[in-house]
Amino acid sequence: MITFSEATLAELSIHRIGNKLQDEFYVLSEKSMHIQDEMLNQLLLQYFLSPYEKTNEIYRFTHPNNDLNLNEVYHFAEEIFANGEVFHDNTKKLATYLFEISNHPKIKSGELYVAYFENVQIEGDLHDTIGIFKSETKESYLKVYPEQNGFGLSYEQEGININKLDKGCLIFNTDKEEGFKVAVIDQTNRSTEAVYWKDEFLKLKVRNDNYNQTQNVLGVYKNFVTQKLDDDFEISKTDKIDLLNRSMKYFKEKETFDMDEFSNEVIANKEGIESFKNYKKSYEEEFDTSIADNFDISDAAVKKQAKAFKSILKLDKNFHIYIHGNKELIEKGFDDDKYMNYYKVYFKEEQ
Structure with a gap:
C-alpha cells in the first residue's frame, strides 16, 4: 500500500519530449523548481501521487544481462539518491x-516531470522517492467568474486534468541491491506501443516474491x-x-499458504468462503493484479501486516477490550434498566 499523507515535494524538473519518428524534438529546462506556493x-x-493509492503490484528494475547498472533509469535514480x-x-x-x-509512431509527445519526494509511505515505511511522470x-476547461451583475464565461485549451495521470512511476529508495521498489502507471496506452514505457524505458519485472x-x-x-x-x-x-485473529494465527503457524485450506480452516463457512472467493476475484479484476492460491509464507510480511490487524473492541470512550483468543468467553447483552449494551467477559485469573 502506498500513501502520501506525510509526503513533501522537495524538487521538480520539467522537460518536453517529442516523438523523433514524427520529426519532433525534446526541450530541456535549464534548472529545477522548488515549489513555494502551498x-x-x-x-x-x-x-502525481494519488493514483498510486490503489496500486498493489510492486516492481523492480531489471536488465536482460542481469546487470542492474546497465538499466539506465536505475543508474540515474541511484545517482540521485546518492x-x-x-x-x-x-x-x-x-x-x-x-x-x-520513443520510436513508435503512435507515441504521443508531452511534458516529462521528474520529482523528488520525501516521506512517501510504502508497505508501512517512509522513504525518499523519485517520481517520473x-x-x-490535454483537455479544455471552462472558467466561470463574477462579472458586473452576473457571470462571465471563458475557456482554457491544452489544460492538464490533475485527476488523470497518463504515465508515471515511483522509485522508492529501498532494496537498492534488488532493483529498488517501483510502482508504475500507464493509463493512456494498453496496446503494443505502450510497452515502451514499462518494458523499454523502465525495464521492470514484477516483484512476485513471497x-x-x-x-x-x-x-x-x-x-x-x-x-x-x-x-x-x-x-x-x-x-x-475472531476471523482476523484466526487468519493471523494461520499465517504465523503455517509455512505455506493454500487458498482452500485457509478458507476451510479460517472462514469455515460455505457461504462465507464463497463470498470471500468472489471478493478476491473482484479485487483482482479491479486492480488488475493476480493473487496466488499457493505460495511460501513470508514471516517478514506477516509481522508487518500483524500491526494492521486490530483485535480491539472499542466501547464508547470508556473501554477498549483486546480479544486475543476464544471469542466464546465474551458475551454481548442489553440491560433494559440502564438501556445500554454490555459485554460479559469470562476469565480464570487476573494478571
Whole structure:
C-alpha cells in the first residue's frame, strides 16, 4: 500500500519530449523548481501521487544481462539518491533517454516531470522517492467568474486534468541491491506501443516474491472482513475480530499458504468462503493484479501486516477490550434498566 499523507515535494524538473519518428524534438529546462506556493504544492502531490493509492503490484528494475547498472533509469535514480545535487542533471539524462526510445509512431509527445519526494509511505515505511511522470492528454476547461451583475464565461485549451495521470512511476529508495521498489502507471496506452514505457524505458519485472504474495492475501482478507462481510451477512464485531485473529494465527503457524485450506480452516463457512472467493476475484479484476492460491509464507510480511490487524473492541470512550483468543468467553447483552449494551467477559485469573 502506498500513501502520501506525510509526503513533501522537495524538487521538480520539467522537460518536453517529442516523438523523433514524427520529426519532433525534446526541450530541456535549464534548472529545477522548488515549489513555494502551498496550493500548487498540494495540487501537484494529488496529481502525481494519488493514483498510486490503489496500486498493489510492486516492481523492480531489471536488465536482460542481469546487470542492474546497465538499466539506465536505475543508474540515474541511484545517482540521485546518492547525491541530491545531481538531481536536475540526471533528470535531463532521463529525458534524453526517453526521447531516444520513443520510436513508435503512435507515441504521443508531452511534458516529462521528474520529482523528488520525501516521506512517501510504502508497505508501512517512509522513504525518499523519485517520481517520473509524463502528461500526454490535454483537455479544455471552462472558467466561470463574477462579472458586473452576473457571470462571465471563458475557456482554457491544452489544460492538464490533475485527476488523470497518463504515465508515471515511483522509485522508492529501498532494496537498492534488488532493483529498488517501483510502482508504475500507464493509463493512456494498453496496446503494443505502450510497452515502451514499462518494458523499454523502465525495464521492470514484477516483484512476485513471497513477501508480496503474503501481503496481498492478508490485505485482501482484512478488507473482506472489515468492509465486505456486513454487506452479505449479519456479523458481530467480536466475530470479525475472531476471523482476523484466526487468519493471523494461520499465517504465523503455517509455512505455506493454500487458498482452500485457509478458507476451510479460517472462514469455515460455505457461504462465507464463497463470498470471500468472489471478493478476491473482484479485487483482482479491479486492480488488475493476480493473487496466488499457493505460495511460501513470508514471516517478514506477516509481522508487518500483524500491526494492521486490530483485535480491539472499542466501547464508547470508556473501554477498549483486546480479544486475543476464544471469542466464546465474551458475551454481548442489553440491560433494559440502564438501556445500554454490555459485554460479559469470562476469565480464570487476573494478571
